[in-house]
Amino acid sequence: MTAADPAARRLRVALLGCGNVGSEVVRLLNEQAADLAARVGTPLELAGIAVRRLDKPRPDIDPALLTTDAPALVARDDVDIVIEVIGGIEPARSLLLDAMKTGKAVVTANKALLAEDGATVFGAAREYGADLYYEAAVAGAIPLLRPLRESLVGDHVHRVLGIVNGTTNYILDQMDTHGAGFADALDEAQALGYAEADPTADIEGFDAAAKAAILAQLAFHSAVTAADVHRQGITDVTAADVASAKAMGCVVKLLAICERIPARGGRNGRGVSVRVHPAMIPRSHPLASVREAYNAVFIEAESAGSLMFYGAGAGGAPTASAVLGDLVAVARNKAGGARGPVESTYAALPVLPMGETITRYHVSLAVADRPGVLAQVAEEFARQDVSIQAVRQEGHGDDAQLVLVTHRGRDAALTATVDALRRLESVREVASVMRVEGDEIL
């Protein structure tokens, strides 16, 4: 076959970034070349790889492919598809916009960019008629975006609820399994490579919030950015919280939750709630059995009912698998002159403030050990119109504790209640406050 043979037309791929994920992508492109060609219908060829430094040893990569000039690689006429695994906002955004502007299809794993400035990137894809695929941006190899974007596109999604950050799930799982404190569990996660040297993005919930924004946008066909997401990390989760959850048959998980807030009349609801926070869920809930660094996401849709997707949410190989799946999709489209789905925000549902979200609370109080305390506490809940589902009194004297779980109520009313409890003379300390998800417990 020669270049003049039209049947020999190859699709040429530029790779931006060659770290953990990028080097896996190169390996798979080489090892699976024959399979990929058969599945696309046309061979794929790596046209170049943009890296930051040329002097890093890369024994398995042809040095002739490497360049530090990413803009020039993206601008090349003979490049059909650009894969971006650099991460971060810039220069990734400019490179992707330039790629789409010059007719290239784009595959990216960049959750930060899509969550922070999805409007620009999705807008460019629409404007230039370019394919933009990003399955790898959320939950690694777990096919989650494609089901939301395509399989459930004829359905009405009520809720997406999931564990989308492996680091925090590993830490919380260690705390639950071994009774470890947060600091010790974090140390172990770092020693094992589950947490980075600077763990802020994971433990403060930034990573999960970016993923929640992307999921909410797809689920509700509305613009949602990372800044819209109510975010609370796991740094304040104590061994006592985890033990308290255990005593109720629950486990603490960092959840990303995207849901419609119902309105009277109108099927779209008043708006959506998009949030990331630790929550207690019953051990019988399927998400409770998601251990170690695994990810899992529940989707509740009107016709489809409850669906769950489970798998490895991160790592070079799983993320590369998602990138390659997208690469085959855009390559098939290129070869067939077709186009993938385009994001739409036609429903334009507003993201409601956290206070308007409907949640349930678990509150653990250190109280004075005398009659009438429960009545005073219950009075504060009633004042905010919050109904109590269950109460347990434990201990005596200085150890006297009151554990309450509420029914569902406005989050603002629940936080106002907790503030009022802090001011009660008979309440010595609000020991633990945590939201509760899943079925009724206790």
Place this chain on the structure above:
Amino acid sequence: MTAADPAARRLRVALLGCGNVGSEVVRLLNEQAADLAARVGTPLELAGIAVRRLDKPRPDIDPALLTTDAPALVARDDVDIVIEVIGGIEPARSLLLDAMKTGKAVVTANKALLAEDGATVFGAAREYGADLYYEAAVAGAIPLLRPLRESLVGDHVHRVLGIVNGTTNYILDQMDTHGAGFADALDEAQALGYAEADPTADIEGFDAAAKAAILAQLAFHSAVTAADVHRQGITDVTAADVASAKAMGCVVKLLAICERIPARGGRNGRGVSVRVHPAMIPRSHPLASVREAYNAVFIEAESAGSLMFYGAGAGGAPTASAVLGDLVAVARNKAGGARGPVESTYAALPVLPMGETITRYHVSLAVADRPGVLAQVAEEFARQDVSIQAVRQEGHGDDAQLVLVTHRGRDAALTATVDALRRLESVREVASVMRVEGDEIL
């Protein structure tokens, strides 16, 4: 808008069949018309509905849409997309072929047709350049085919293992939970509508085998038909089998298994094993907790690792959700002049006979209560080169029992061993034989 307004171009949909699934499709097409139009970019309109009988009361359906002449409806020039939810081989096959031949895109839920004669239907889609989507054919609304067909298309699938028939899972779950016998559990399933009046297709594994064939074809890019699938139903599963599984920390499930059989050298393996049979799996396996009529499928791929998909595998609404997802996909393709993925069987892996499959066995024997019996039994396993993982002796006198679990071995060697055991004088009865899947147990 008038018909002359190009912006008003509607995509017209013909529906073949208006039973449980079809009537849900009609309802959703009406109720979600605005959402669907926004998501496709063009309104969808129901052009006609082919039914068997016009006199059945259908209060929510415009009678002007109904016809008994399905071929004429399919042949209409103003129809763009045909949805087939009739089921069975004919007339469904002829109707779908005619539709594709005349340029229509096709969405079908017909697992029997695709499993029995996929070659003809997929071949027609290729030949006529027609879209053929069929997510609803396997596991209802659980997005399973699209992930296999698209998300994992850049990966190397080793194994698909799943519960794909809700009726049998309900029956086995009842047997496990309440110790019910098969006949009683089946009666209950029928009373509750989980099993049909003639339950043969479910309990004999035909339904699961058809799904296994479709999954294997997609996973391994090879032609697999229902006739290639080794099939064993659950009618011989006894309360004693279930109790024996329980004693080992296992549960009995009807599994559909599609896997590569490894070869020395060569990454594709010698061929594939595609089978449906009851198997014991450890209670710690994620599939063990799939209760009632739910479905779940595990996929093991080289880069993606282990993925699980869970949800309602049947029912009018979930199946309709899958149909609508496919409808939006083909409608977007139609509107954009694009085409979806085409099935390929380029890998052409052979389906190996059951005897060459690698499995593990659980064998429960009623034996004579005297020394030397275990030695005789062990000798028969050794003769076939089958290694024993664990043995338990139970009871005395007439109740003396020997329970064995083997390591992995060729299925043919395992069945030969069981045959030899039946002929042993000291073995009074082979009380139970069942394959074991999942991690090592006992």
